[in-house]
Amino acid sequence: MPPSVKSKYVSRRPDAAGRVAYSEEENAIWAELYARQKKAVAHAACEEFLQGLELLKLPEDRVPQLPEVSAVLRRATGWEVAPVPALIELPLFFSLLAQRKFPAATFMRRREDLDYLQEPDLFHELFGHTPLLTHPHFAEFTEAYGKLGLAANDEERVYLARLYWFTAEFGLIQKAGGPLRIYGGGILSSIGETDYALHSDRPQRKRFDLMDALRTPYRIDILQPLYYVIEDLRELYELARLDLLGRIAQARRLGLYAPLFPPEASADEASYPPRLPATRPVLPPDRRAA
Numbered sequence: 001m002p003p004s005v006k007s008k009y010v011s012r013r014p015d016a017a018g019r020v021a022y023s024e025e026e027n028a029i030w031a032e033l034y035a036r037q038k039k040a041v042a043h044a045a046c047e048e049f050l051q052g053l054e055l056l057k058l059p060e061d062r063v064p065q066l067p068e069v070s071a072v073l074r075r076a077t078g079w080e081v082a083p084v085p086a087l088i089e090l091p092l093f094f095s096l097l098a099q100r101k102f103p104a105a106t107f108m109r110r111r112e113d114l115d116y117l118q119e120p121d122l123f124h125e126l127f128g129h130t131p132l133l134t135h136p137h138f139a140e141f142t143e144a145y146g147k148l149g150l151a152a153n154d155e156e157r158v159y160l161a162r163l164y165w166f167t168a169e170f171g172l173i174q175k176a177g178g179p180l181r182i183y184g185g186g187i188l189s190s191i192g193e194t195d196y197a198l199h200s201d202r203p204q205r206k207r208f209d210l211m212d213a214l215r216t217p218y219r220i221d222i223l224q225p226l227y228y229v230i231e232d233l234r235e236l237y238e239l240a241r242l243d244l245l246g247r248i249a250q251a252r253r254l255g256l257y258a259p260l261f262p263p264e265a266s267a268d269e270a271s272y273p274p275r276l277p278a279t280r281p282v283l284p285p286d287r288r289a290a
Contacts, residue, residue: 001195001204002175005108006010007086007087007119008274009086009107009109009119009121009248010085010086010107011084011085011086011105011106011107012107013106014048014066014083014106016064016176017065017067018066018083018095019065019066019067020063020065020066020106022062022063022108024170025111026063026108027061027062027063028130029109029110029114030059030062030064030079030108030113030122031061032064032122032169033114033123033127033270034058034060034123035060036191037127037194038053038060039087040187040191040194040195040238041053041182041194042148044181044182044188044194044195044198045066045182045183045188046173046181046182046183046233048132048135048138048183048233049131049132049188049234050154051131051134051135052131052133052134052135053127053131053133053222055072055076055134056069056130056131056134057070057072057086057257058114058126058127063108063247064122064126064192066081066082066083066104066106069081069126069130072134073102073134076133076134076139077100077133077134077136077139078100078139079100079102079106079124079133079139080100080101080102080276081102081103081130081143082096082101082102082103083089083104083105083106083190084096084104084105084106084111084289085105085177085264086105086107087119088103089273090149090157091150092126093146093149094147094149094150095146095150096146096147096150097142097143097145097146097147097149098146098147098150100139100143101144101148102125102129102130102133102142102169104125104126105120105121105122105124106122107122107126108122108123108175109119109121109123115191115192118220118221119271122277124185124186124189124191125185125188127188127189127268128185128186128188128189129168129185130287132168132183132185132233135233136232137233137234137236137237138183138236138237139166139242140237141167141233141236141237141240142168142169142193143238143262144240144241145160145163145168145240148160148240148244148245149207151245152245152248155252156245157159158230158250159214159251159252160244160248161214162214162215162216162217162218163210163213163214163244165186165202165218166186166208166213166216166227166228167183167184167208167228167239168183169184169185169186169187169230170186170187170197170227171183171195171208171229171230172184172187172197172198172205172226172227172228172229172230173229173232173233174229174230174231175231175232175233176231178242178262180198180205181198181231181234182194182197183230183263187240193221195221196223197224197227197257200223202225203223203224203225203227204225204226204227204228204260205226205227205228205229206227206228206229208228208230208235209228209240210242211247211250211251211254212228212237213228214247214248214251214267215251215254215255215257215259216256217256217257217260217261217263218261222261225260225261226260233282240281
C-alpha cells in the first residue's frame with residue numbers, strides 16, 4: 001500500500017502475556033469467516049496447507065491468540081507470529097521475516113468488510129499464511145525472502161513484491177498427474193477468489209517462470225487475471241537459493257509485460273500488498289514503466 005494511504009484500522013495492543021481481549025463481535029466475525037473458509041478450501045487448498053491447518057488447530061469459535069499459534073510454529077519450523085501495527089515500514093517487515101517472525105496486525109475486519117478488505121487483518125494472516133509456515137520448504141523460502149528484502153534497494157523491492165504476489169499470495173500448485181490446487185494465502189483467505197482461481201474460465205493460468213513473474217504487473221483491487229502454477233513447494237525452496245537480485249536486474253533490462261487489467265488503473269492500484277481479503281508493509285507502487 002502506498003505511503004499516502006492510511007489504514008482505517010488500528011491494531012490491538014497485546015498485554016504482557018501477548019494476548020488481546022477481543023470483543024464478542026470480533027470473535028463472532030472470526031468464527032463466521034473460519035467456518036465458511038474452512039469449507040471452501042477443503043477441496044481447493046494444497047495438501048500441505050490442509051496439513052498445516054490441521055496441525056495449528058486454530059480455534060473455530062474465537063480469534064486465536066498469537067502466542068498459541070507461535071507455540072505450534074516453533075515446534076514445526078522455528079517460526080513465530082509477531083504482532084505489528086496495521087502498516088509497518090519495509091526494513092521492519094523484511095527484518096522480521098529474516099528472523100522467522102511473521103508480522104501480523106492484531107485487528108479483525110469489521111462486518112461491513114467481511115468479504116473484502118484491502119489490508120490484511122488477522123484472519124488473512126493466520127488462516128491464509130501460517131498453515132504453510134509449518135512446511136519446511138515454504139518456511140525456508142519466506143525466511144530467505146526476508147533476508148533478500150533487507151539487501152535490496154527500493155527498485156529491487158518492487159520486483160520482489162511481484163514475486164511474493166505471484167507465489168505466497170496468489171500462487172497455484174499442480175503436482176504431476178494431480179488436480180490444480182491453491183497455496184497462496186491471498187486466495188485461501190478470500191471466499192470469492194478461492195472458487196474463482198480454480199474454476200472460472202476468465203483468468204489465465206501459466207506454468208510459473210521466475211522471469212515472467214518478475215515482469216508481470218498486477219492490481220490489488222480486482223480478481224486476478226493471471227495465476228502462476230508451480231508443481232511442488234520445493235520450487236520455492238530452490239528459488240530462494242538463486243541469485244534473485246541478478247534475475248531482477250535482468251528483468252529490469254527486459255522491461256514489464258503489458259498489463260492484463262484496464263489501463264486506466266492508477267499507480268496506487270498496482271501497489272503491494274495484495275488485493276487480499278485483506279497491509280502489511282508499505283512498499284513502493286508497482287511501476288509499470290520501470
